Amino acid sequence: xxxxxxxxxxxxQRSTASRLGRVALRWTLYLLLGLFALWFLxxxxxxxxxxxxxLDEIRTGSLVALPRDVTFEAWKTAWGSACTGIQCEGLKPxxxxxxLIAVPGVAISTIIGALNGYxxxxxxxxxxxxxxAALLFGCFIPFQVVLLPMARMLGILGLAGTIPGxxxxxxxxxxxxxxxxxxxxxxxxxxxxxxxxxxDGAGFFRIFWSIFLPLSLPIFVVSVIWQFTQIWNDFxxxxxxxxxxxxxxxxxxxxxxxxxxxxxxxxxxxxxAILAALPTLLVYVVAGxxxxxxxxxxxxxx
Amino acid sequence: MTKWLxxxxxxxxxxxxxxxxxLFVYGFIAWTAWVSLTQSRLMPRYEFxxxxxYVKLFSTPRxxxxxxxxxxxxxxxxxxxxxxxxxxxxxxxxxxxVEGAIRTVYLYPMALxxxxxxxxxxxxxxxxxxLEAMVRGWGFESxxxxxxxxxxxxxxxxVLAGVWQSAGFVMALxxxxxxxxxxxxxxxxxxxxxxxxxxxxxxxxxSMAPVFLSAFIVLSHLAIKSFDLVIALTGGGPGYATDLxxxxxxxxxxSRGNLGQAASSAMVMMAVVFAIVVPYLYSExxxxxx
Numbered sequence: 001x002x003x004x005x006x007x008x009x010x011x012x013q014r015s016t017a018s019r020l021g022r023v024a025l026r027w028t029l030y031l032l033l034g035l036f037a038l039w040f041l042x043x044x045x046x047x048x049x050x051x052x053x054x055l056d057e058i059r060t061g062s063l064v065a066l067p068r069d070v071t072f073e074a075w076k077t078a079w080g081s082a083c084t085g086i087q088c089e090g091l092k093p094x095x096x097x098x099x100l101i102a103v104p105g106v107a108i109s110t111i112i113g114a115l116n117g118y119x120x121x122x123x124x125x126x127x128x129x130x131x132x133a134a135l136l137f138g139c140f141i142p143f144q145v146v147l148l149p150m151a152r153m154l155g156i157l158g159l160a161g162t163i164p165g166x167x168x169x170x171x172x173x174x175x176x177x178x179x180x181x182x183x184x185x186x187x188x189x190x191x192x193x194x195x196x197x198x199x200d201g202a203g204f205f206r207i208f209w210s211i212f213l214p215l216s217l218p219i220f221v222v223s224v225i226w227q228f229t230q231i232w233n234d235f236x237x238x239x240x241x242x243x244x245x246x247x248x249x250x251x252x253x254x255x256x257x258x259x260x261x262x263x264x265x266x267x268x269x270x271x272x273a274i275l276a277a278l279p280t281l282l283v284y285v286v287a288g289x290x291x292x293x294x295x296x297x298x299x300x301x302x
Numbered sequence: 303m304t305k306w307l308x309x310x311x312x313x314x315x316x317x318x319x320x321x322x323x324x325l326f327v328y329g330f331i332a333w334t335a336w337v338s339l340t341q342s343r344l345m346p347r348y349e350f351x352x353x354x355x356y357v358k359l360f361s362t363p364r365x366x367x368x369x370x371x372x373x374x375x376x377x378x379x380x381x382x383x384x385x386x387x388x389x390x391x392x393x394x395x396x397x398x399x400v401e402g403a404i405r406t407v408y409l410y411p412m413a414l415x416x417x418x419x420x421x422x423x424x425x426x427x428x429x430x431x432x433l434e435a436m437v438r439g440w441g442f443e444s445x446x447x448x449x450x451x452x453x454x455x456x457x458x459x460x461v462l463a464g465v466w467q468s469a470g471f472v473m474a475l476x477x478x479x480x481x482x483x484x485x486x487x488x489x490x491x492x493x494x495x496x497x498x499x500x501x502x503x504x505x506x507x508x509s510m511a512p513v514f515l516s517a518f519i520v521l522s523h524l525a526i527k528s529f530d531l532v533i534a535l536t537g538g539g540p541g542y543a544t545d546l547x548x549x550x551x552x553x554x555x556x557s558r559g560n561l562g563q564a565a566s567s568a569m570v571m572m573a574v575v576f577a578i579v580v581p582y583l584y585s586e587x588x589x590x591x592x
Binding site for chain 1: 308311312313315316318319320322323326327328329330331333334337346390393394396398404406407408409410411412413414415416417418419421422423424425426428431432433435436439466470471474475478523526527529530533534537547548551552555556561564565567568569571572575576579583
């Protein structure tokens with residue numbers, strides 16, 4: 001770490017003027033950091049305050065003003081009666097859809113990723129490297145290139161526009177990342193451990209269950225958070241492969257915001273946006289460390 | 303039989319993933335590639351036709367706009383995110399007392415869906431009621447800020463929202479990079495009385511080349527795939543002014559019913575991604591072997 005306030009051995013000879021300059025520099029530093037913090041927080045602040053205002057107050061007041069009369073009407077509408085098109089049931093059913101898609105999607109892709117990673121790290125066989133590269137490659141493709149055949153495939157499987165269809169899609173395209181996470185984690189566990197267990201007569205699953213699984217909590221957290229954020233925030237697959245009743249929350253939010261019927265209710269839009277963002281924000285606040293670890297692990301290789 | 307099973311368990315465990323990837327990634331890419339070489343419209347037709355779809359694609363003004371927008375958006379998004387991310391990382395690297403809290407604030411947009419980000423900025427940039435109205439309310443009656451509805455400027459609103467979302471993430475990457483630079487070298491330089499800015503420009507930043515590269519790869523990947531942000535913020539409009547290849551492809555596939563165009567535009571997107579990612583992956587994998 002370097003430090004602008006580092007006191008070098010010669011600092012004793014410096015004049016008061018340079019010490020003053022140092023203090024000024026320090027203040028400028030904090031000022032700059034504070035201004036950027038404001039820039040990052042401003043949209044969240046505007047979303048929250050707008051969601052608590054009445055439409056009249058929005059029209060007459062300033063964007064950044066605090067609400068004069070706090071009202072939760074917009075939240076009630078966003079939750080239960082906002083229109084996403086012809087249906088006016090609010091965001092509630094779509095939040096539930098996202099849960100129904102995300103929970104099995106996260107669970108299945110993480111379990112498959114753990115087993116795959118275990119094989120790639122500890123049970124190497126001829127061609128394993130090539131296979132791993134082939135799997136990683138799948139992380140990089142722009143999904144537009146699989147959109148059309150996937151739509152047809154889901155139709156053939158009878159899963160078009162269904163929640164199981166979306167679970168399948170998210171699982172298939174999540175495996176690359178989850179495998180990468182677990183493989184990179186398990187590769188740090190010494191191979192002697194597996195060899196010794198084999199000599200003691202333990203098999204593939206037994207070794208996984210009693211040696212690897214107990215060590216795996218941190219990487220499970222990383223994988224679950226990564227997959228949950230990906231699936232919850234997904235829009236492309238949701239908008240391409242869902243039908244009227246099975247849309248995830250991101251698609252419903254976009255429909256609410258862009259629905260052309262009636263008066264534009266900005267407060268409802270903002271309340272709905274916060275509702276849609278809340279689960280991933282919560283995960284970030286509670287488990288930020290793991291969130292960042294997934295991001296950097298996923299980004300260095302994907 | 304049990305013996306055989308025991309020996310092949312690892313391969314059997316991988317088998318379902320292998321089959322899935324073979325079909326859903328490679329098979330699907332092949333399908334899209336094939337369809338891009340046919341005359342398919344609403345329904346796929348499988349008679350080989352040649353590169354007609356690509357010729358048509360590159361003579362379509364809307365695609366031209368989309369590619370130009372991708373260049374503008376991609377370059378600005380990458381350059382500004384990297385510059386801002388590096389700056390924030392250096393600022394935060396000065397033994398800041400509340401570093402953890404500040405980092406949390408800078409990085410939270412990354413947890414949001416692009417649809418949420420787009421929705422928020424669409425409201426902030428709303429010419430009638432957002433920033434413009436606010437500044438006018440302060441007494442600057444002639445202030446205009448209507449990029450969202452200005453066909454020439456709308457693409458920059460996407461840059462703005464995209465940078466807002468990703469800058470904190472780039473900062474996190476750079477901060478990790480800064481912290482991994484050898485402390486001894488820095489101390490030696492400080493003892494020699496080399497000014498701090500020189501330590502950064504001459505020692506620390508050059509040694510972070512790999513971090514720059516991976517930040518570049520991630521950001522370019524994000525830029526090419528950008529779809530949700532455009533849909534939520536501008537819907538591709540006004541007109542086609544903010545179309546990107548991803549929104550063009552989607553429009554052809556799902557609202558225009560033009561599978562041939564959708565497939566060929568998707569293939570071009572993939573080619574752009576690979577032109578950037580493959581050399582990187584190749585060098586990464588080679589480095590691992592050495």
